[in-house]
Amino acid sequence: MASLVKHxxxxxFxxxxxxxxxxxxxxGFHALPGLIPDIKAFEWGTDVSVENRHQGFTHAFVLTFDSPEGRNAYLVHPSxxxxxxxxLAAVEKVTIFDYNPSPVQCQ
Structure with a gap:
C-alpha cells in the first residue's frame, strides 16, 4: 500500500x-507541480514563529506525494x-526532511 510522503x-536565502x-x-518552486505530475500538493510560507527557534531558516516549502516512488521520481525529474x-546557488543553508504523516484525531 502506498503511503503519503511530505517533503x-x-x-x-x-x-x-x-x-x-x-x-x-x-x-520557480511554485511552478514545479505543473511540471512534475507526481507532486500532489504544494505550499510554502515564511517563518512566523514567536519562539525564535528557526535557526536562521526563513522559508518553508512543503510538497506532498502519494508514495515514496512519487517522491523518488520527483527527485530525479529534470525540472x-x-x-x-x-x-541551491542562492541559499546559505537548506534542510530537507521527509516524513509519512500519521493523522491524529484531536478532541
Missing part, C-alpha cells in the same frame, strides 16, 4: 541576493534537478 524544504531573485525562486541547482 519539507527549509531554506535560509543568502543575504546578498535581491528580492527579485528570491521572488523568482519562490515562483527538479534544474530548479535545485538554481535555488
Amino acid at each position: 519539507v524544504v527549509l531554506v535560509k 543568502n543575504e546578498d541576493i535581491t528580492a527579485e531573485l528570491r521572488e523568482s525562486l519562490i515562483q 527538479h534537478e534544474e530548479f535545485a541547482d538554481k535555488i
Whole structure:
C-alpha cells in the first residue's frame, strides 16, 4: 500500500541576493507541480514563529506525494534537478526532511 510522503524544504536565502531573485525562486518552486505530475500538493510560507527557534531558516516549502516512488521520481525529474541547482546557488543553508504523516484525531 502506498503511503503519503511530505517533503519539507527549509531554506535560509543568502543575504546578498535581491528580492527579485528570491521572488523568482519562490515562483520557480511554485511552478514545479505543473511540471512534475507526481507532486500532489504544494505550499510554502515564511517563518512566523514567536519562539525564535528557526535557526536562521526563513522559508518553508512543503510538497506532498502519494508514495515514496512519487517522491523518488520527483527527485530525479529534470525540472527538479534544474530548479535545485538554481535555488541551491542562492541559499546559505537548506534542510530537507521527509516524513509519512500519521493523522491524529484531536478532541
